Amino acid sequence: MGLHPRVRTGASGSHYTSTGKLPMVPGIDGVGRREDGRTVYFVADDELVGPMATRTVIDSRRSVVLPDGVDVVRIAAAMNPAMSAWVALRRRVPIEAGQSVLILGATGNAGQMAIQVAKRLGAGRVVGAGRDRARPATLPGIGADATVALTDDAEATAAAPAETATEVDLVVDHLWGRPAGDAIMALLRARADRSRALNWIQIGSMPGPTIELPSVALRSANFRLQGNGQGAVSTRAYLAELPSLIEEIDGGGIAVTARTMPLADVGTAWTEPEVPGVRTVLTP
DSSP: OBOOHHHHHHHHTOSTTOOOOSSOOOOSEEEEEOTTSOEEEEEOOTTSOOSOSSSOOOOGGGEEEOOTTOOHHHHHHHHHHHHHHHHIIIIISOOOTTOEEEEETTTSHHHHHHHHHHHHTTOSEEEEEESOTTSGGGGGGGTOSEEEEOOSOHHHHHHHHHHHHTTOSEEEESOOHHHHHHHHHHHHHHOSOTTSOEEEEEOOOSSOSOOOOOTHHHHSSOEEEEEOSBTTBOHHHHHHHHHHHHHHHHTTSSOOEEEEEEGGGHHHHHHSOOOTTEEEEEEO
């Protein structure tokens, strides 16, 4: 199972779906072998214990049988970070071939997945904007056509996306907080035609859970703000997307770097800082 940031927030009770009910076993998804010997990828049921164990109970309706020979570590590592952008651009705001996309938070694991997802789904141009100053140079290698460095300089951070991604059609936002609020206004002011639709899909909120957004943003431009996550898209719709995403990951269309650690060492894995660009997978 992948030790995703979502696993950590669920365990801490800080995720918006957390109920505070105890006891709880962490984990939100994983790859396992059923009693009939078939290997499956599964999404944990909110009403059942989590999968961070050698054996767990799953809802078979929330699982997909994996092809023979599939790299189970890649699947466990990549499905969660790739799923948010995949579902956002397939179900929330279906991308049209040739459209341009800005990925806000592109230097994080999920953001890097989002770059690849956008390209695989037909984006004509993808701009990656991120806060990790050491990583923007690596983004063209995974499909970014242009990059933007987000810094502590609020004015420069607001202006940079507007200069590079003024006419994008969609924004996949893994950041929120002040970087998103500043970028929204900068982009809208710089657009040649404000009546041209700009769809903003909010997914993550590492810099902060709130933004300050002037009402004029919604009145002066064709600006559509929505989110993607548990509740925004039905469980059935999410599950329907799993086979095609598994196929992309297994076929190498979406790259991931994973490291494995024994489940017995979860205490060490949990407290270690995340390695940029690497997903930790716990194995029995």
